[in-house]
Amino acid sequence: MSTPILSIITMGSIAAIFSLIIAIAYRKLKVKVDPRVEEIFSVLPGVNCGACGYPGCQNYAEAVASGAAPPNKCTVGGAEVAALVAKIMGLEAGEVERKVARVLCIGDREKSVWTAGYEGPQTCAAANVAGGAGKACSYGCLGFGDCVKACPFDAIRMNDKGLPVVYEEKCTGCGLCAEACPRDIIVIEPIEKRTYVFCSSHDSPKRSREVCSVSCIACGICVRLSPEGLEMKDNLAIVTDPEKVSDQAIEKCPTKVLFKI
Amino acid sequence: MNLLKEFIKGWWKENPVFVMVLGTCPTLAVTNSVKNAIGMIAAVAFVLLGSSFIVSLIRKIVPNQVRIATFIVVIATFVTMADRYLAAFYPQLSKALGPYVPLIVVNCIILGRQEAFASKNGVLASVLDALGMSIGFGIALMLMGSVREILGSGTWLGMKVFGSWYIPWQVMILPAGAFFVFGFLIWGFNSINKAFAKR
């Protein structure tokens, strides 16, 4: 018998035996799996290269489905896969609209008071531990860009005055920047919500005037003008319903902290 | 999904070796000389193109449980053809590459591209993507091969680069050197990307 026939028989028999084993195993060993894991796994490249730090895509899919892992750890898949996975997870949470990051502080180097220089490690986390790196306001943005480093989509960048700026079209609302910010001034909100009090300081009116020229000094004018849209909580006005915030309240705000982007 | 982007992305932005760190086994193993690197690039390119073409054709009819097994059989067929061809017509190169030609079967790039791309997109896109990835792989291997050969044995493709005053830096041909060169190249690669990203 010539070699090609022999090789066909060999390959055919090996494949037949093993595919039979797989088929039987598949039928007998069926195991119920969370449908979302299947859905995410189908989107992942399936290279099982472990670059995401998880040993294999199946394990990473399970981690994302159970919420233990962020949707963008798959370097091989890059941005498209991350967006897809985020969508699957996002979709799962019910609302359809996209979420974006908002930075609730506009006190950059010029507008806020800095009482000391800082030589320590150039990260917000370290600066925050070292007493706020000389920034008088103990709630405001330190400007060392931990959020920028954390963002895998390059959707947030520091402007020249040391304040992070969010690029809405790139932001997938994954929340990594919010996690990275030691002062928790970044919030993840639906994209439609555009009116905020861009300050997170709970200092007393006197103290907040001293430390920053664009801080919420808890004067209460905006709350009085549109009570349904705003609420004063511990010396800081917070927007509860963006539609109910009247233009008058925005004009009347003495430090121009309440506005619509 | 414009096809040009698929083709170009494999060259630098999503270079399979430096960015996705796939296919590292041959990258480290055969780049002790540029001649071997070229041999490996040709083999991988042939296999990647062939299998991407076939996989994108058959992707609809393969059930999920045997997806990896079937794709691997297709890839292995191409690899065996490449291996037999090299052994027959280029015996020196086949001996130099040794066990690494058959190991292209489990090369993470090829199976990666089949699973991530070819099994989800049309034929033309898959072939273009495979071509792009092969070029990216080629660039990476040529870079690695040249650095290691020039430093390690003072020659490039056999031609003497330095005069006789240069004492070859032996470690570059050794496995340890391969790791160092690859590590530094990735470092350089990331720094360049970061610089571009910043602007």
Next chain:
Amino acid sequence: MKESLRIVIVLTVFSILSGGILGWFNKYTEKRVALNNLTALQESLKAVTNMNPKIEAYESVVKEKGFELYKIFSGTETVAYAIVASGNGFQDKIKLIFGVKPDFSRIIDLRILEQKETPGMGAKIETKKYLEQWKGKGADSTLELVKKKPNTKYQVEAITGATVSSTSVLNIVNRALDRARKAIKEAEK
């Protein structure tokens, strides 16, 4: 049931297809590969016995794992023996071939076929300088390694900085010689 049937059919069909293609493809390359191996063997035989053995001029006496013995003829009379032997080197296997006079008095020449010794040090066993000295070495008793210039035909000079590789080559040759002598005695009985 249908699903598992599909599994079996798809995988088997593809494997058969691949088996067929490879079988057919192999038919073309097989002859060339065999030819390459044959010419490689003849090259090495010629190199170590500096005779030009035409295809029918040699005969394989012993072919085992790690040891092969060939008898070289010129006309009908045995002109030399060629021994292929391999053993553990510094890093990995070393495979070498050497020619011996029919009466096992002298080694004609020696070539290294395969080695993965450390480049620059152990790898020097492939250089001309090292291989030259093997010509004419005594083959009728065990050879020994010396660090300086050898003065008898049973001494081989080691490569500085690669003593382990040099000793390995020496051990392989000594073991191969003993084995060859035994094989020849049996062949004559």
Next chain:
Amino acid sequence: MELLIVFISALLINNFVLHYFLGICPFIGVSNRLDSAISMGMAVTFVMTIASAVSWLIYYLILVPFRVEFLEIVSFILVIASLVQVVEMFIKKASPPLYQALGIYLPLITTNCAILGVALISVLKEYSFIETLVFSLGAGLGFALAITIMAGIREELEFADVPETLKGPGITLITAGILALAFMGFSGLIK
């Protein structure tokens, strides 16, 4: 005695990761946590031994008699892929805790160069069945040893002041280079 030499050479001298460059992808990817590295090492050793045993049987019982040695690549990888698929299904069903610790690495193993590498190299070196088993055990443990050491080092690296662009694969490879240098010390162990 011969078996010990084969074992030691696979474990230390020609370590599969640091000398033969096999199994680098998981070596870089999964070596950031010690526990996952150890489980990965065990899973690789476990499948490697079975895979090379089955491959040896196929080679000497089917391929050689039929003189179709060129099929070795296709048949070995087919066996490995199916074996991994079945073992994964079996462990997932039999004991989920074991699957949690070990099974999740199994799909990773099909694309692992080391497994096919062991099978091919043991055929290349014409090892007997016992030698192949010992060789693959040594190779698997060598892989596990290398990846565990690397995981230990990388856990320390988390706190080191590594330049931004060097983090991830870059620093791992340079550390692996130093490890490879250290492992070169084992050469010449066997005369």
